[in-house]
Amino acid sequence: MSITLDIEKGDTLLGGRFKNHKITVKDIGTDELGQPTVNNMKLLSFRIAKKMPVKAEVKEAYVRGLTDRFTDMFNSNTKGGTYADYDAR
Numbered sequence: 001m002s003i004t005l006d007i008e009k010g011d012t013l014l015g016g017r018f019k020n021h022k023i024t025v026k027d028i029g030t031d032e033l034g035q036p037t038v039n040n041m042k043l044l045s046f047r048i049a050k051k052m053p054v055k056a057e058v059k060e061a062y063v064r065g066l067t068d069r070f071t072d073m074f075n076s077n078t079k080g081g082t083y084a085d086y087d088a089r
Contacts, residue, residue: 013038014047
């Protein structure tokens with residue numbers, strides 16, 4: 001079985017503890033166990049930057065999710081009444 005990856009020398013990967021450090025591919029190979037490596041580090045500890053979603057799309061989805069949650073929360077708390085019903089004490 002073989003794995004085909006769309007990685008070439010010069011590509012940018014994200015590595016490090018939180019996968020936010022940009023690393024340029026200089027060398028692609030395998031280790032003693034036959035696992036793929038990039039710059040002599042195991043490949044499975046990287047994110048491929050060109051396969052990541054665009055930040056604008058991520059932000060839009062995040063904002064949309066917050067808006068939906070707020071709308072659902074507001075609608076479930078009001079139970080069909082008006083805002084004035086809950087404001088009067």
